[in-house]
Amino acid sequence: MPRFYVTTPIYYVNDAPHVGHAYTTVNADALARWHRLVGDEVFFLTGTDEHGAKVAEAAAEHGMSPQEWADTVVQRFLGAWRDLDIANDDFIRTTEPRHHHAVQAFLQRIYDNGYIRLDTYTGLYCVSCEDYYTPEQLVDGKCPIHGRPVVEMEEENYFFELSRFEDRLLRWYEENPDAIRPATKRNEALSFVKGGLKDISITRTSMHWGVPVPWDERHVFYVWYDALINYLTAVGYGADEERWRLWWPAVHHLIGKEIVRFHCVWWPAMCMAAGVDPPAHVFVHGWLLVGGQKLSKTLVRQQADSADADDADDAADATDAADRPVRLTEIAPQALTEDFGVDATRYHLLRDVPFGTDGDFSYEGLVSRYNADLANNLGNLVARVATVVGSKCGGIGPAPDPESALAEVAGDVVSSAADAWARIAPHEALEQTWRLIGAANAALEAAEPWKAEPGPAVDAVLGDALEVLRLVSLLVSPAMPATSTEIWRRIGLDGGPQDRRLPADAAWGGYPGGVPVEKGEPLFPRRKA
Numbered sequence: 153m154p155r156f157y158v159t160t161p162i163y164y165v166n167d168a169p170h171v172g173h174a175y176t177t178v179n180a181d182a183l184a185r186w187h188r189l190v191g192d193e194v195f196f197l198t199g200t201d202e203h204g205a206k207v208a209e210a211a212a213e214h215g216m217s218p219q220e221w222a223d224t225v226v227q228r229f230l231g232a233w234r235d236l237d238i239a240n241d242d243f244i245r246t247t248e249p250r251h252h253h254a255v256q257a258f259l260q261r262i263y264d265n266g267y268i269r270l271d272t273y274t275g276l277y278c279v280s281c282e283d284y285y286t287p288e289q290l291v292d293g294k295c296p297i298h299g300r301p302v303v304e305m306e307e308e309n310y311f312f313e314l315s316r317f318e319d320r321l322l323r324w325y326e327e328n329p330d331a332i333r334p335a336t337k338r339n340e341a342l343s344f345v346k347g348g349l350k351d352i353s354i355t356r357t358s359m360h361w362g363v364p365v366p367w368d369e370r371h372v373f374y375v376w377y378d379a380l381i382n383y384l385t386a387v388g389y390g391a392d393e394e395r396w397r398l399w400w401p402a403v404h405h406l407i408g409k410e411i412v413r414f415h416c417v418w419w420p421a422m423c424m425a426a427g428v429d430p431p432a433h434v435f436v437h438g439w440l441l442v443g444g445q446k447l448s449k450t451l452v453r454q455q456a457d458s459a460d461a462d463d464a465d466d467a468a469d470a471t472d473a474a475d476r477p478v479r480l481t482e483i484a485p486q487a488l489t490e491d492f493g494v495d496a497t498r499y500h501l502l503r504d505v506p507f508g509t510d511g512d513f514s515y516e517g518l519v520s521r522y523n524a525d526l527a528n529n530l531g532n533l534v535a536r537v538a539t540v541v542g543s544k545c546g547g548i549g550p551a552p553d554p555e556s557a558l559a560e561v562a563g564d565v566v567s568s569a570a571d572a573w574a575r576i577a578p579h580e581a582l583e584q585t586w587r588l589i590g591a592a593n594a595a596l597e598a599a600e601p602w603k604a605e606p607g608p609a610v611d612a613v614l615g616d617a618l619e620v621l622r623l624v625s626l627l628v629s630p631a632m633p634a635t636s637t638e639i640w641r642r643i644g645l646d647g648g649p650q651d652r653r654l655p656a657d658a659a660w661g662g663y664p665g666g667v668p669v670e671k672g673e674p675l676f677p678r679r680k681a
């Protein structure tokens with residue numbers, strides 16, 4: 153059975169989850185669900201990055217120990233993923249003993265292999281990035297990403313001799329042209345390496361919130377150096393040889409564009425140094441950017457309204473914030489799910505921002521996508537079919553016509569959607585699926601069964617539409633699990649789409665007919681713009 157191992161970055165617990173985090177996690181979840189549907193053995197990993205100066209700083213600001221702080225914030229991530237119906241197989245926290253153990257085993261191997269040396273480091277450090285910058289990289293003397301002042305640090309550090317991996321990395325990119333996608337990001341990594349690699353400092357003595365260095369207890373590992381190894385920890389590196397070799401290196405790392413260097417340069421080099429194969433796939437996505445002003449006003453207010461009474465300061469801040477453009481990091485995933493529902497939020501994140509490029513995120517965009525695709529198309533098809541089956545077929549769904557013209561569209565949609573999911577292009581997979589919904593709505597409008605006398609012609613049209621609903625339910629199940637199960641149930645089928653296997657169960661004609669069809673409440677009531 154093919155295996156599919158997919159990961160999200162592990163999120164820093166310095167602050168609460170926001171829709172940018174939800175974007176990656178929902179995409180990973182949909183991909184994992186798709187691969188389960190096609191019968192792959194799936195392992196979907198997400199988790200939290202709990203060490204480092206940024207987390208220690210946030211903890212101190214809140215008068216807590218870093219561990220207490222991490223224990224508190226991790227609950228918000230777990231809650232957000234529960235709300236969004238994320239079905240991860242494991243959740244890793246870097247403060248867990250299993251992770252400390254794997255990090256120490258992995259880095260000891262690199263040390264024993266002679267790629268780590270002791271030296272003194274002086275540099276300009278941005279605590280938000282947990283990264284050093286050269287003076288040339290700064291913008292107006294500040295961090296180019298966060299715009300906050302950098303601090304000059306001098307430490308005795310252990311260094312990973314990254315510079316010794318230039319040739320090996322270049323060869324790796326060359327021999328594995330698809331390892332880093334899209335190609336623009338592969339080229340970015342390639343030119344970074346061609347520009348010359350410096351050795352990197354991988355330990356700290358100035359702080360203690362990290363994984364202890366096994367050969368020198370005065371040091372802890374630098375947060376990025378421990379974080380990357382989570383992908384190996386979770387499959388049992390250093391603990392269960394047989395298991396991790398089953399899943400590694402055929403992993404798919406999904407990452408945001410600002411962490412390419414860590415995943416596409418450092419991480420493969422670290423793996424090579426430890427005698428482990430580099431990850432097979434790194435897929436880089438863009439950022440969600442906030443567009444319309446209305447988004448800020450509505451959603452920030454909503455967050456303020458739902459803030460706890462003792463969070464009065466935060467609530468006031470949030471209300472003031474309604475007058476300035478909102479940052480994406482201020483939008484909690486919950487603000488969207490409460491307003492639009494879980495599946496509509498998931499659909500929007502998957503459909504509107506092509507995975508791989510930046511995308512505009514706006515309240516207006518959300519509403520118009522919701523109305524067009526969910527209320528007018530999918531919701532309408534479900535409601536219409538059930539109503540007419542009620543009035544013309546006594547509520548019993550007829551079987552589809554094996555020769556239906558829709559069969560051809562369906563076959564084409566199923567294979568192009570499958571191809572798109574396999575290429576990590578959920579927006580295309582959904583676009584294809586909506587082509588089938590559109591075709592079924594058009595066929596109904598052309599035949600107008602609601603005006604016709606009951607009989608074989610009406611049965612055939614409705615049977616076809618029910619078959620389309622069965623197929624659509626299968627195809628959208630990775631994106632909208634609850635909705636697809638509900639459609640499945642309403643059209644009288646047993647179990648759920650998740651219990652089916654593609655492509656076999658997506659062949660035209662699977663709807664049995666002769667089963668009760670239920671009308672139910674509108675799935676996606678229309679929203680005011």
Ligand code: MSP
Nearest residue numbers: 161162163164172201379380407408409439440480
């Ligand atoms: N802890 C590191 C990752 C370590 S992985 C071994 C980290 N954490 S993070 O919480 O800052 O960011 C995690 C991910 O969230 C990144 O991939 C980042 O791109 C993503 N996003 C943060 N803001 C985002 C948007 N506005 N849009 C899309 N993704 C965004 O980096």
